[in-house]
Structure formats: C-alpha cells, structure tokens
Amino acid sequence: MTTLLITHPASLLHAMPPGHPERPDRLRAIERALEAERFAPLIRLEAPLGTIDQVALCHPPAYVQAILDASPQEGFVQLDADTTMSPGTVEAALRGVGGAVMAVDEVMSGKARNAFSAMRPPGHHAERERAMGFCFFNSAAIAARHAQKVHGAERVAIVDWDVHHGNGTQDIFWDDASVLYASSHEMPLYPGTGAPSERGSHGTIVNAALAPGDGSDQFREAFEVAILPRIEAFRPDIVIISAGFDAHWRDPLANINLREGDFAWATQKLMDFADKHANGRLVSILEGGYDLEGLATSTAAHVGALMGS
Numbered sequence: 001m002t003t004l005l006i007t008h009p010a011s012l013l014h015a016m017p018p019g020h021p022e023r024p025d026r027l028r029a030i031e032r033a034l035e036a037e038r039f040a041p042l043i044r045l046e047a048p049l050g051t052i053d054q055v056a057l058c059h060p061p062a063y064v065q066a067i068l069d070a071s072p073q074e075g076f077v078q079l080d081a082d083t084t085m086s087p088g089t090v091e092a093a094l095r096g097v098g099g100a101v102m103a104v105d106e107v108m109s110g111k112a113r114n115a116f117s118a119m120r121p122p123g124h125h126a127e128r129e130r131a132m133g134f135c136f137f138n139s140a141a142i143a144a145r146h147a148q149k150v151h152g153a154e155r156v157a158i159v160d161w162d163v164h165h166g167n168g169t170q171d172i173f174w175d176d177a178s179v180l181y182a183s184s185h186e187m188p189l190y191p192g193t194g195a196p197s198e199r200g201s202h203g204t205i206v207n208a209a210l211a212p213g214d215g216s217d218q219f220r221e222a223f224e225v226a227i228l229p230r231i232e233a234f235r236p237d238i239v240i241i242s243a244g245f246d247a248h249w250r251d252p253l254a255n256i257n258l259r260e261g262d263f264a265w266a267t268q269k270l271m272d273f274a275d276k277h278a279n280g281r282l283v284s285i286l287e288g289g290y291d292l293e294g295l296a297t298s299t300a301a302h303v304g305a306l307m308g309s
C-alpha cells in the first residue's frame with residue numbers, strides 16, 4: 001500500500017498581485033522538496049477538475065455561480081482585502097476540489113494507503129457563502145461530504161493544524177453531528193474565530209487555541225489532550241487533515257514556533273489512530289504555509305511520515 005501525491009500545474013496559474021504571500025512559488029518549493037530520492041516511491045497523479053456538483057456539496061449553487069461569474073479575463077479581481085482572483089483562479093480552485101475528491105476516492109477504495117493533495121488556493125477559510133482569507137472553495141469540507149455521499153462514510157474527522165482557524169470548515173459543519181472538526185491555531189489571529197467555547201450545535205467542533213509564542217510543547221499538548229481523545233471517541237471512518245504549515249517558526253504570518261518534526265509527529269499520531277480504528281484511511285490537503293523554506297521542509301516531513309519513512 002502506497003502514498004499518493006496529487007498535484008496539477010494549474011495550481012501555478014492562480015496568480016497573485018506582487019508581494020502576496022499565497023503565491024505560486026509555494027507549490028514550486030513543495031515540488032522541489034518532493035523531488036528528493038526518498039520520495040520516489042510516491043504514486044503521483046494529476047488532480048482532475050472538480051465538478052460543480054462536488055463544490056455544491058458545501059456551497060450553495062448561487063455562491064458557486066457568483067465565483068465563476070467573478071472570474072476576470074485579465075488582471076485581478078479583488079473579493080476582499082486579501083482574496084484575489086486572476087484568470088487562472090477558477091481552474092486552480094476546481095482542481096483543488098478535484099484533487100481532494102480524488103484523494104478520498106483512492107483511499108476509500110483501498111487503492112492508496114493515504115494521500116496528500118498539494119494544490120492551491122487553500123480552502124479552509126471559505127465559508128458556505130463567502131470567499132475569504134485566500135480561499136474560494138473549501139476542499140477539505142467537500143472531501144468530507146464526498147466521503148459520506150459517495151463512499152458511505154458515516155463519520156468523518158477533519159483535523160486542521162493550519163496556524164489560522166478554519167472558520168469556513170467550522171461554518172459548514174456547525175450543525176452537523178456527523179463531522180468532527182478539530183483545529184489547533186494561534187489566538188488572537190486572523191480570522192478571529194476558534195475560541196474553545198465555539199463547540200457547534202452538537203459539540204462536534206473542537207477548538208484548541210495556542211498563544212502567540214507557543215511552540216512544540218504546547219502544540220503537542222493541545223493535540224494529545226484536546227484533539228486526539230475527541231477523535232478517538234468520535235470513531236471516524238476516515239481522517240482528513242487540513243495541512244497548513246504556517247505554524248512553522250519561520251512563517252511570516254503567525255507567531256507559533258513549530259519545527260518540521262512536529263508535523264511529522266502529528267501525522268504519525270493520526271496515522272496510528274487511523275490504522276487502529278479507520279482502516280488506515282487518511283487524506284491530507286494542503287492549506288497555508290508562507291515561508292518557502294519552512295513550507296518545503298515541513299511538507300517533506302509530513303509526506304515522509306505518510307509514507308512511513
């Protein structure tokens with residue numbers, strides 16, 4: 001059984017105004033890191049275009065149409081202070097959805113042991129009806145719903161270790177007892193949500209807040225005390241990781257001091273759980289990470305752990 005890596009060059013066509021941190025070079029840095037010899041055993045597939053029906057698993061059709069309609073012929077269209085569309089954005093975002101869905105398909109069907117979809121733009125800030133925080137379609141949330149609708153998963157856990165709270169994923173599953181959303185993130189920080197008191201209608205939202213300056217010890221404690229026991233009690237059929245790497249100490253957008261090894265550790269913890277209780281089923285979807293070196297080394301550590309190396 002193998003680890004699947006899903007990419008697509010269309011991710012590079014989602015252009016950004018100069019100086020924007022969520023830039024195509026992020027994926028070039030990841031690609032370079034995963035060219036190393038030890039990643040040769042990865043199965044590499046290209047992300048298909050996600051369908052409108054797949055996007056509509058988590059976003060109302062009118063919202064999806066509004067995003068499609070906003071797509072510029074040239075230049076940029078600004079949806080909010082930091083969320084910008086270029087002519088390549090729609091294809092990149094739809095392939096981001098397609099990559100996440102493909103990851104679920106391959107893992108749920110047993111063709112791959114686990115899968116990492118390395119695509120941009122990220123998705124976890126995208127709410128049901130709002131693009132924000134560099135995000136348009138919430139690929140991790142769509143992957144969870146797809147696992148339920150197409151593969152019959154009853155319960156899905158989404159674990160989000162991006163340094164920012166995934167307000168979009170929380171918004172989408174707030175009233176849904178069949179999806180556990182567990183996030184570790186810095187507070188206070190963008191987008192401002194994610195207080196531990198935010199628990200969802202059924203208590204299936206788990207927010208573990210880290211303080212500015214926190215590092216490995218506090219992250220691992222949050223994981224072991226607040227997040228892992230809740231996942232174990234929830235007994236999901238598949239675990240989906242919203243894998244942002246902006247809690248790395250080098251990242252310019254936040255102030256949490258994780259090392260590459262912390263991401264490998266968290267990956268291993270979730271793999272151990274999945275092996276015991278979910279047939280090993282684990283899917284990881286790239287979210288943030290804005291220091292190219294920190295992103296590359298952290299992604300390599302994460303994927304290396306997924307491969308069991």
Ligand SMILES: [Zn+2]
Binds near residue numbers: 162244246287289
């Ligand atoms: Zn982030």
